Amino acid sequence: MNSESEPPEQAGTLYIVATPIGNLDDLSPRAAAVLSRVAVIAAEDTRHSGRLLQHLGISKPMMALHEHNERDKAGQVLGKLAACQDVALISDAGTPLISDPGFVLVREARARGYRVTPVPGACALISALSAAGLPTDRFLFEGFLPSKSGARRAALDRLVRESATLVFYESPHRIVDTVGDIAEVMGAERELVLARELTKTFETFYAGAAAHVRQTLEADPHGSRGEFVVMVRGASAEELSVGSAEADRVLTLLLTELPVKKAAKLASELTGISKNELYQRALSLKD
Template identity: 50%
Template sequence: MPSGELFIVATPIGNLADLTHRADRVLREADVVVAEDTRRTRVLLAHYGIDRTLLAMHEHNEEAMAPQLVKRLRDGESIALVSDAGTPLVSDPGYRLVRTAIDAGIAVRPVPGPSALMAAISAAGLPTDRFVFEGFLPSRQAARRAALERLQHESRTLVFFESSHRALSCLADLEAAFGSERYAAVCRELTKQFETVLRGPLGELRALVAGNAQQQKGEFVFVVAGAEPDGDVQMERALELGRVLQNHLSGSQAARVAARFFGVSRRDLYQLLDAGSGD
């Protein structure tokens, strides 16, 4: 394996069989494995019979660790960065190290694999062409509700991480913000023995989770449908884009592109653009 390179290695989120062949090779050949929690990573390495030097790097020491690790990279060592589970840097530490390595001219190589985010949206049954990942919402209810209020009119699919001790209260806040009929998926313990994916209106999901203590345990990903776009607002946005495009395209071409982008009627948009061009 090339020396002096930083590898960002995705590890299983539950099922240990999900480690990729490439990730296995990188972890075996790296000079150092940097982990958020060395105890958890040691379990994974032991399962695969991998014996490597382990260093702990977490949110409390990353700023101090980053320059030290980059020095080791400059000295020719290869480093594999892992998180507790899944893809590093997705709601986990690592950004400072990656940025420090990039600034130092170190090659940074992603080794893709398991991700709770991608696993959840793939199984939710909601549009995945455009989505918004919000990570963990604020722990305090007032701040959490304020954050959700800002997302009430977001038309893209929404994805949130949540821990077991706030899962039910977060579901209640999602219902309050988006309404009891908004479709969602509650993904719990993905790839683990007690994996469940509940799908349906938020009101029904909250009631299901509230009525079953087992469904309140584990690690959660909430996937929520985006708001239905307001037709008038979308047409205004399409009209604005169409006017800009008219500087480079014909009226019909501008209408076709803008209408497709905002999901409005091409004919209606063309008529508005044509009327405006005649003023």
């Protein structure tokens, strides 16, 4: 990782401004003040963000900065900072860089010594967790799961023994299939909470066993509309203990007929525990 340069004596500031995820009243007075005084606003979608600025009565030059052009546009933003102009970075909703563009720009701005200042506000994953009733002392945010079922199940399989609360974002057209894959890979009884349309008129939480939540979604005519935050209870100590005991039993049987590598692979398919973890366990049992 590159060390940061000494900041220029005179330069603009890059503000990372969180915007509402639904309710426009959630924009902080500080965020509104920053947006009103910067020279330029870099937005993921200028048309979408233009409506927010119109609501606020703010008229500012805007430039599009999104996942497809960030590397090209970052240079323009850095040029404005070098010219002592302040710039605000906003995404379509929520906090920039949290499953949204901005990483390339922020990293390069810091590497060149420019001041980068967060202006906190709404963030869908934090808002969802705060109201979900799941443990929040430890959580793992995984962004969006793969769109294809096979890859999605493989990603879930790697997380099945994770004890922290798991958090994902998901789109409406994949939500039912994703919940079905969670039930299949992590167990029909694994506790699950979905937050839909946070802070908006039809904000809804679905909670319960994964299989039950899927049935609820399928029965709800609005169950495949809006953006979702998916939260999954982590594996319990009891589940981990039972899983380890079962894995040892399966490995012991397989090792009587198979080499370590093949035994670990087959045991992984039977128990849902990662192949690498079972390979190490198999070596210990073999010894």
